[in-house]
Amino acid sequence: MSTVAAPAGPAPAGPKRRLPAGGDGVPLRLYGASRRTVNLVTIACGLFAVFTLVPIWWIFVSSTKTVNNFNSTFGFWFSRPFVLWSNLKEVFSNRESGSFLQWLANTAIYASIGGVGGxxxxxxxxxxxxxxxxxxxxxxxxxIMGxxxxxxxxxxxxxxxxxxxxxMNSTMPGIFIPFMISPVSVYLMRVYAGGSVPRELIDAARIDGAGEARIFLRIATPLMVPALVTVFMLNxxxxxxxxxxPFIVNNSAKLYTLTQGLQVWFWHTNIPGSTENFTVITIAAGMISILPLLTMFIVLQRYWRGGLLLGSLTG
Amino acid sequence: MLRLGGSVAQEVKERAQLVPSRRSPQQRAAARTGAWLTAPALVLVATFVLFPLGFAIYISLTDWPLVGPYHFVGFTNYANAFHDPQFVHAILFTLTYTGIVTGPIFVVGYGLAVLVRSNRPGAKFFRTVFFLPFVVGLTTVSYMFSLELQPSSGGVDFVLSKLGLVSASQAWTVNYGPALLAISVIVVWFASGLTMLVLMGGMQAVPDELYEAADADGASWWDKERLITLPLIRRPIALSLIISVIGSFLAFNQFFILVQNNSSLETVVEWVYQTAFNQYHLAYGTTMAVLLMVVIAVVSAAQFVLLRERSR
Known part of the structure; x- marks a missing residue:
């Protein structure tokens, strides 16, 4: 490792010094198990995956139903009429109790600034x-760790x-600035930078006359990409x-986050005899609000090194 | 014990460089860069965490009202908190809840880590699936579960009543027992994936040679798990337990959303919120929050020390 000197040298892919070789840097660890054991493990995984996915599935299925069907049909399968589109139209239509589109946009702004900034x-x-x-x-x-x-x-x-x-109460910066504070991210970045940005590389770049900002942006940052993606997602x-x-520092309906907005609708579902039935609309809104996170996680997960990062805590 | 030669040498080198001897201009330039790089994060932590925390401790020694002047009252707030039956109840309830969920989260998380730590086909897929609940988040899911748990119309009653386990009109979120059971299941659903991730990382860092040696000695699966894996992942275990215990101590969302206005199911954070932001007893609520923070710091330190000592 100490022989890396060329500024454009091959990138060591993470804090691998403690990891033995093997496919993805992840050792095969079934201890030469028998066919039967492997099958049992797969079945156990499958069962828990069902437990994990069923509530999410329920949200998707329920958001396609009419209120009557929601109350009377099997919760984990679709029923006619399939009204997903009209439910979504309801979700995004403006109403007295607030605009879902506004909450979604607010949350997207807070989460992107908080995520990128953090x-x-x-x-x-x-x-x-x-x-x-x-x-x-x-x-x-x-x-910071404290x-x-x-x-x-x-x-x-x-x-x-x-x-x-x-x-700063009920202002955008008041909500998103605290989102940029993440001690765990600092810790993970320190561990990862320590394992993946060789000192020799930095020294070589300095000798070549590169400034510190340039070294950070052009040499260190590309080497830290897996950790950057992981930390971004966590943030x-x-x-x-x-x-x-947001609950504490924001009471302006215009600046509501999704979690605050859903609460407004959720409370409507609990009012007996309210004119409009919010149940299905609230579920459809919940579905829309988890969709961006699920998409981001699935798209970015090939860069995701959560396990490896946390594994470097061993020893 | 797991530190390999190289990293120890590197660390010694790093320590040696820290000795404040006469520094060359390059070293001073490097120090300046380091300070600049870390300054923004430090400033934010100082402004938005540590300063308010110091202020919180100050407030807890006063009778801070919503408007008007305040007076020092010494430790009166602290003395009152310990004699406040509602606060003591909230503490006991939070401890009960923590005691109930910590074990299942750890056991399920450990089991999942064992299932997905290998590199066989499908393991990566299951890793992603098991972590999804954490991505979905507890807040949205609490709203959804609350609707799912509704008597008669919710999905849970439908399935369980078909199985003959409960009557179709079980009201999950009203009474102590069912509500605590429902919330515990939701939290295990939510948090096991994170525990899995932390433990799996630790397991993957255990050198393969150790297992190969144990195989040569004819060790059973359980022996290998008990004698090799467990001792070598004490720190990830400590970390995962600290994360889940802190999370339980701070439980708010799921209780606030699923069971409002039930004082037998009130957690410490809920009680702090009610006291400070609904009744406007700012100083008293802050006092309870400071006490909660002290408990968290002590418990975390204890868990870390206990799990560390034995590995020596």
Missing amino acids: TVLSAMAGYGFARFNFRGRNVLFLF SLLIPIVAFAVPLYLVYAKFH VVSAWNNYFL
Whole structure:
């Protein structure tokens, strides 16, 4: 590993130093099991996969039903009439209780800014902590890691008061800036940069006269892509699904997140004798709100190295 | 124990470079770059986490009202919290809930990790499927489950009543037992994938040679799991337990959405929220939140230390 010196040298694909060779860097680990064992393992996987997928399936099936059919037919299969399109039209139509399109757009904005911002900040910090020696490095790293143990509820009231002082309650930055803070991402980026960006490569680039910004952008960043994708996904998912923070700092209906908006509709479903039946519409809205996350995860999962990143915690 | 020679040497080198001897201009330039790179993250953490936290501790020592002046009251809020039956109940309930879900999440997550850690065909597919609930998220799913669990019309009652397990009008989210059972199943559904991911990463980092050696000695599957895998993945185990225990201590969404207005099913975070943001007892609510944070820090540290000590 120490022989890598050329700036354009082959990229070591991640913190592999502890991983033995084998296909994807993942060792085969069935210990030469018999055909029967393999079948049993597959059946167990299949059963749990059913348990995992059934609730998601139920959401999709239910969003294609009329309210009457929702109440009276088998929940896990389709029934006539198939009204997915008209339900979706209902979801996206403007109504007194708020515009779903607005909530979806808000959430997309918060989650993309939070996701991109969080990824950039933790890539910079992780690379900085892993590859530069500066005074107080370890203390400052502990400082970030320590915040992992501080739940948002612990500082919800002061955050609200500080926001009030600086007129940040019910503003977009007030909602998305906290989404950019992710100690776990800094930790993962530090571990990954430490294993995949060789010091020799950085030194060689410096000798060639490259500036630090250029080294970070052109040499370090491409080597950290799997970790960047992983961290980006974790940040987007946690921002998209965040409930407590918007709940505390935002009460402007225009800035509602999906989780807040769904709550409004959800409460409508619980009002007995309300004129409109929101149940199926709420489910269709829930389906739309998980769809982007599922799509992103499935599209990006070939870059996803969650297991490998976390595995580097061993030892 | 798993550290290979190379990484130890590297670490020694890194430590040696940290010694504050006379630094060359290049080293000082590097230090400056490092500081610049880490500064944005540090500033955000300081502004949006640590400063509000310090402020929270300050508030907890006062009688901070919604408007008007405040006074120092010392540790009165803390003393009151321990004598507040509703708060003590919320703590006990949160502990009960944590006790109920931690075991199943870990066992299921471990089982899944064993199932998908190998590289055989299909393992990658199942890995993705098992992690999907975590991506879907607990909030949306709590709304959906709440509708799914409705008596008579929901899917759960339909299936279970066909199987003869419950009556078709079981109201899941009203009474203590059924509600806790339903929420526990939802949380196991949601959280097992993350535990699986953490443990699987640890398992994949165990060198193959160890298993090959054990095979040569004729060790059984269970022996290998118990004597090789478990001792070598103590840190991932500690991490997965810390993540799931913190998550349970902070449970809010699923309870707030599925069972509102049932004080026997109130978690600490719900109680803090009600006290601070519904009744506007800002200082008192903050005090309880600070106590919760202390408990989390202590439990996390204890789990880490306990699981680390024995591996030596």
